[in-house]
Amino acid sequence: MPSIRTRTTAARRAPAGRKAAISRDDIITAALKLVGPHRSVSTLSLREVAREAGIAPNSFYRHFHDIDELAIALIDLAGRSLRQIIGAARQRATTERSVVRSSVETFMEQLGADEKLLHILLREGTVGSDAFKQAVERELQFFENELCADLIRLAEANGTGLYEPALTAKAITRLVFAIGATAMDLPRERHAEITEQLAVMVRMIVVGTQTMAQNRAIRP
Template identity: 70%
Template sequence: MSSTVKDASPDTSRPHAGRRAVISREDLIAAALTLVGPHRSVSTLSLREVARAAGIAPNSFYRHFRDVDELAVALINQAGEALRQIIGEARTRAVAERSVVQSSIEAFMEQLRGDQKHLHLLLREGTVGSDAFKGAVETQLCYFEEELCRDLVRLAEERHTGIHRPEVVARAITRLVFTMGATAMDQPEDKHPEIIDQLVTMVRMIILGTQTMAQMQRSA
């Protein structure tokens, strides 16, 4: 539920000591990110709370966002972009002794312990957020799938393994990893290695399946 109505009254007070005269959209997003976490949804944020965290007068918020809901969608989008970059770099860095699957999943799970809270935000808002927030998370998941699909095709070509329906494979892996991530978010950290092992095995089974189906198609 948007907090626009309750926070829309003008702030006629004099500037408070410590308030910033100039602030950007990115500053407001960063301030909001410090307030959310694994057990707090962006839907609970108030405009005044975000303004206070950013060090600005509440009225200055409207120079950048229409309301807190618009800020929340921007926050989800930034979280998705940042997380895609982290996972993409992990896939690129993977070397022979540390497989692409292992490196990618470890990088993903590492974000549950990170300070940036990008993964927490996507996992939480994808399940308990408003329709608008869920839609924003779904858009980010589709971006994950598109990038993973391209990497799967590239790796299959490099290794001459073949791949059947790469877009479906990318969707299956993405949805599996995020579902398991949501489970891991509520588990103690000492359970994470076990979850990582399970995820790696599951993803490898999916990949083996698509390679087998590709080989069957070539043989038919």
């Protein structure tokens, strides 16, 4: 017959399928498995995430105050990861044209990535709560700031003008994300066509800002 101590220890063990200990990153990973092209972060429930993570619902609160805090953490993670991926693509490019092409192609590739990070930013910017939309807006501004710095760097290196760099970066960022939100719901076979169109549209913005800068420079 098991001793009292043995029975007590067994009673304290986590139920079958549940982990004895879990990290904040484990919960984020579980939540990422639940979101996707047709599933917004805002629709996740605490119990659903806990079940996916293999923990008791109460264990969730050791890492997040509520489901909204988890959602904002997911948005922040998505923004940071995508900025690194797209920023690296821009840095590898050596000409202005190749920067546009590589950035657009990398962005569109992320629509089909397993992590679905881009889906989080595209969904929560339109259907999430005000707190989620504000979090997405912060990430978009980070994208704009980094793109602005790259546009200035390229303009100086190539000797081309640049009219209102910050506004140019904003125009490109908002266009790309708007097109991405549309492409997200379209069949994958349409993505190549959209990538080509998007590259041309971004190029039009770049040429436009260069022309405006040149006109300002020669204006008496």
